[in-house]
Amino acid sequence: MIEIVSATRCIECDICVKVCPTNVFDATEGGVPVIARQDDCQTCFLCEIYCPTDALYVAEFAEGPTGISEAEVEERHLFGGYARALGWKRGKAGGSEFDPTHRIRVAQ
Amino acid sequence: MPKFQRSSSDSLHLQADVLVLGGGPSAAWAAVAAAESGAKVVLADKGYLGTSGATAPSNTGTWCVPPGDNRHAVVERRWQRTGELADPRWMLRCVDTAYRNLLKLSEWGYPFPSEDDGRLYIANLRGPDYMRFMRRRVLMAGVTVLDHHPALELLSDGDAIVGAAGAARQAGHDWRVDARAVVLATGGCAFRERILGGTGLTGDGYLMAAEAGASLSGMEFTGKYTLAPYGSSLNKGLPFRWASFHREDGSPILGPTGEPLRNGIGVREEEVARALIEGPVYARLDQAEPTLQGWLRQGQPNCFVPYDRAGIDPFTELFRITLRAEGTVRGTGGIDIVSDDCATGVPGLYVAGDAASREIMTGAVSGGGAVNSSWALASGWWAGKGASVHAKRRGGKAFRSTVRPLGQAGLRPAASPRDDIGASEVIDAVRNEVTPLDGNFFRSGVGLEKSRERLESVWREVRDHLRGEGPDRVRAREAASIAAAGRWSVAAALRRTESRGMHRRTDLPGKSPALAHRLVITGVDQFRIAGAPERLAELAS
Missing domain, CATH: 3.50.50.60 (FAD/NAD(P)-binding domain)
Known part of the structure; x- marks a missing residue:
């Protein structure tokens, strides 16, 4: 589930507050958004790809927080990993035209 | 506008x-x-x-x-x-x-x-x-x-x-x-x-x-469940089309022909479900050739997020899996x-x-x-x-x-609201009846009847006493909706005295020709279940 809003990366655009389908974040006055309802996170990773600065990190475990640190996420280059795999950049969609899923279906 | x-x-x-x-x-x-x-x-x-x-x-x-x-x-x-x-x-x-x-x-x-x-x-x-x-x-x-x-x-x-x-x-x-x-x-x-x-x-x-x-x-x-890496949200079966499955002791899970299972999706989910009821199950996507591995990674990137973040190579390493209920x-x-x-x-x-x-x-x-x-x-x-x-x-x-306004359960309780009945407790109680593999993937008349009784008692509490204030109204309504859906689901499963598709009755294997029709439920607190013949008569009257 969502675990990190990086204050060093975040530009306080509050897009995550708007796009999170389960209303996990709260905007704050003059600061970065806070994770206000972590247990409602459905671990869909969509906030990450809408984030224009790759400031969010959703850990893979959906049942509760893992306690991973921002330093580890940074060091392992995990910020923005899902967006890069899709071909989304700076919160903008892209890459679906290169989706090879039709080849997988033939193999199936 | x-x-x-x-x-x-x-x-x-x-x-x-x-x-x-x-x-x-x-x-x-x-x-x-x-x-x-x-x-x-x-x-x-x-x-x-x-x-x-x-x-x-x-x-x-x-x-x-x-x-x-x-x-x-x-x-x-x-x-x-x-x-x-x-x-x-x-x-x-x-x-x-x-x-x-x-x-x-x-x-x-x-x-x-x-x-x-x-x-x-x-x-x-x-x-x-x-x-x-x-x-x-x-x-x-x-x-x-x-x-x-x-x-x-x-x-x-x-x-x-x-x-x-x-x-x-x-x-x-x-x-x-x-x-x-x-x-x-x-x-x-x-x-x-x-x-x-x-x-x-x-x-x-x-x-x-x-x-x-x-x-x-x-x-x-x-009764539909889909494979996912253990603890993850990724209920996407496709990569498991090219997987092998193993118990804790390393022994392979076998398919219906006695050969090790090399495809975990579709009807094969049943073998995995049986093994999961007995203990932890591990998988490895080792049936995928390198070219296919590339396509899977590029075409299904969300499926690989859990592995990448947990530091696992799913093509060469065993990882624990689960079957996620999908209601x-x-x-x-x-x-x-x-x-x-x-x-x-x-x-x-x-x-x-x-x-x-x-x-x-x-x-x-x-x-x-x-x-x-x-x-x-x-x-x-x-x-x-x-x-x-x-x-x-x-x-x-x-x-x-x-x-x-038509809203009742969770919004306008039939009796006085009670603070000791919370949305999350209601949801947990319903989940206990409608998500376990040994009660819902594989079903039995006895088990369903017990679930029905427990869900009736959950429903009575919800109907009479559950209410949220302010933003918690949404949570109370969600809990009421989940309780209603669970109750309808179990009642219909009891009524379908046969096995058909994802409705697997261990006490009643096989289809019954008399039940080759849909079951239609009408009503909330008091509801009735009509089979196709009753339904036709109802519509005609």
Whole structure:
């Protein structure tokens, strides 16, 4: 589930507050958004790809927080990993035209 | 644009021809279809149109059958797999409308991939891209979109449904939309399983529709589970098509022929389910060749997020897996459709997507991603058109009478509200009955009867005492919807005294010819279950 809003990366655009389908974040006055309802996170990773600065990190475990640190996420280059795999950049969609899923279906 | 009136600073009141509730693909298609017919449309979603629902976080195939002589044969072959409960006429019209809407997507410029010969491959939709694209189309069509506006209840004027009311959960005020017709596109019920889209998919539309007098069907078909890395949300089976499966001691899990299982999807899920009831199960995607590995990584990137973040190479290392319950999302139950325009039988109320029963499309088996995705493309379209036709017919009559809100359980308890009954405790109690593999994947009359009794007692507490205040009203209603859906599901499963498709009765293996028909549920607190013959008699009387 969502675990990190990086204050060093975040530009306080509050897009995550708007796009999170389960209303996990709260905007704050003059600061970065806070994770206000972590247990409602459905671990869909969509906030990450809408984030224009790759400031969010959703850990893979959906049942509760893992306690991973921002330093580890940074060091392992995990910020923005899902967006890069899709071909989304700076919160903008892209890459679906290169989706090879039709080849997988033939193999199936 | 709809008329904007703020009757006071703390509430929002709009008027529209068509109100669409929901924010997934069927809601988007319903909104576009209604707007294209000239209707003023408001779309109100619990979350955000573009990320809500089960599609946006996924990469889904569609059931894409081009026109031509072959189409009847394809539908016939698929029908053979539906446990005799699907309706070939609906299947044919669904593939027809879905195909046309896929072509529309391509005309509108959705970035489909190309095949080797340069033709666009339109039979697959990448969730995040697709739903972001649909949001833009909905806004371009002039629809007023209300994100983070969960609906709490429908409104009736005694003759017809004339709108809905809810809570604007971020703005902190109430909302009400008076509408000449309402489309429920609120999705299925995932019973709060932690799957993609699962938090919001609480079956709200089922309870709202049933309170208005609509029926449900296929609620017993909630036995669909999908493999996922243990503890993750990734209920996507496709990579497990190329996996081997092992117990804690390393021994391989065998398929029905005695050979080690090398494909964990479809009917093979049963072997994995049996092993998981006995103990932990591990998998490795070692049946995928290197080229396929690349395609899987690039084509299904979300499936690899859990491995990459946990530091596992799933092609060479064993990792623990689980089967995630999917309720009616990949199950087939939902609101019963009574006519081609996706009407529910309640004047002014239409239904689309997973909120609707997909029994007519896929019977007793799961429609998986593909059939459900085409169903959303088609049923959203029909419901949007149907609702706009109804709105035109109603004209000025719609907003004249006194309006009555229909919400009961979780909103207006039958007795005095009690603080010791909370939404999350209710949801946990229901989950105990409808998600365990040894009670719901494999079912028995004795087990179902015990579940029925426990769910009756949960339901009585919900009905009489559950209520939330302020933003907690949404949570209370979600819990009430989950309790209602669980109760209907178990009651229908008890009534279906046979095994068929994903309804697996260990005490009654095999299909019973006398039960080759759908079970239709009507009513909330007191409900009745009618088989097809009773239902026909009811409709005729």
